[in-house]
Amino acid sequence: MAPATEVLLPEGDGPHPAVVLGAEAYGTNNFIRGILSQSPAWNDAITFLSEHREHDFMEEPYFHVGILVRDVEAARADFTAKLGVEFEPVHSHRIATGETTRFCYSLQGPPYLELVEMTGTGSWSPDQPEGFHHIGVSDPSVAARCTAFGNQVDLIAPGDDGGSPRVVLTRPEALHGVRLEYFDAAIATQFLGYLRSRTVGSL
Numbered sequence: 001m002a003p004a005t006e007v008l009l010p011e012g013d014g015p016h017p018a019v020v021l022g023a024e025a026y027g028t029n030n031f032i033r034g035i036l037s038q039s040p041a042w043n044d045a046i047t048f049l050s051e052h053r054e055h056d057f058m059e060e061p062y063f064h065v066g067i068l069v070r071d072v073e074a075a076r077a078d079f080t081a082k083l084g085v086e087f088e089p090v091h092s093h094r095i096a097t098g099e100t101t102r103f104c105y106s107l108q109g110p111p112y113l114e115l116v117e118m119t120g121t122g123s124w125s126p127d128q129p130e131g132f133h134h135i136g137v138s139d140p141s142v143a144a145r146c147t148a149f150g151n152q153v154d155l156i157a158p159g160d161d162g163g164s165p166r167v168v169l170t171r172p173e174a175l176h177g178v179r180l181e182y183f184d185a186a187i188a189t190q191f192l193g194y195l196r197s198r199t200v201g202s203l
Contacts, residue, residue: 061137061138061139062111062135062136062137063109063110063111063112063136063137063138063188063192063195064105064109064110064111064112064113064114064135064136064195065111065112065113065114065132065134065135065136066114066116066132066133066134066135066136066179066181067113067114067115067116067130067131067132067133068116068117068118068124068128068130068131068132068133069115069116069117069118069130070117070118070126070130071117072090072102072103072104072115072116072117073090075115076090076104076115079106079113079115085106085107085108085113086106086107086108087104087105087106087107087113087115088104088105088106088107088198089104090102090103090104091103091104095156095157096155096156096157096158097120097122097123097154097155097156098120099119099120099122099124100119101116101117101119101124102116102117102119103115103116103117105195107198107199109195110192110195110196111136112136112195114136116133118130122154123154123169123171123179133179134169134178134179134180134181135178135179135180135181136181136183136188137180137181137182137183138182138183138184138185138188138189138192139182139183139184139185139188140184140185141164142164142165142166142167142168142182142183142184143164143165145168145170145180145182146165146168149170149171149174149175150174152170152171152173152174153168153169153170153171153174153182154168154169154170154171155167155168156168156169156181157187159184164184165184166183166184166187167181167182167183167184167187168181168182169181169182170182
């Protein structure tokens with residue numbers, strides 16, 4: 001199992017980590033490419049994505065399950081020890097709401113398990129119990145989903161120049177206590193490609 005080292009991603013009100021790790025892996029941002037190139041495992045992921053651009057990975061619209069935890073390193077170790085699920089290293093990223101999230105995805109999937117550490121006072125706050133947090137979903141029109149949910153959503157990753165949002169998180173009161181994290185379909189396809197490129201023991 002890979003050590004629980006932490007990968008720091010650039011902070012700011014920019015893209016969701018999925019955008020950074022997926023879309024930017026195609027080479028649209030040289031700064032991000034420079035960061036990723038410091039790790040052979042990231043290079044392998046970038047190579048894989050480059051070779052599979054034309055393939056649509058999004059067969060499963062429900063591609064991950066988010067689990068909120070108090071200590072992501074402890075949870076990572078517990079899920080591996082008790083369920084035999086391996087995880088990538090922990091990442092840190094500041095999202096559009098201003099909170100810095102710490103998270104990691106399982107290597108097995110889909111659906112993948114995402115462990116997210118409690119933070120802030122909003123959707124990720126420690127005022128709620130540990131456990132199931134959200135279902136990650138791909139959708140061709142995130143804006144339409146916002147409308148369908150009566151705009152009871154929190155922005156996670158904005159679109160370019162005020163366009164359709166890339167990632168949003170619905171509020172639990174909008175659907176019987178269940179949150180959905182809607183990803184723009186193109187971003188979700190790229191991110192799922194990255195997730196599938198990893199292998200147990202490669203990170």
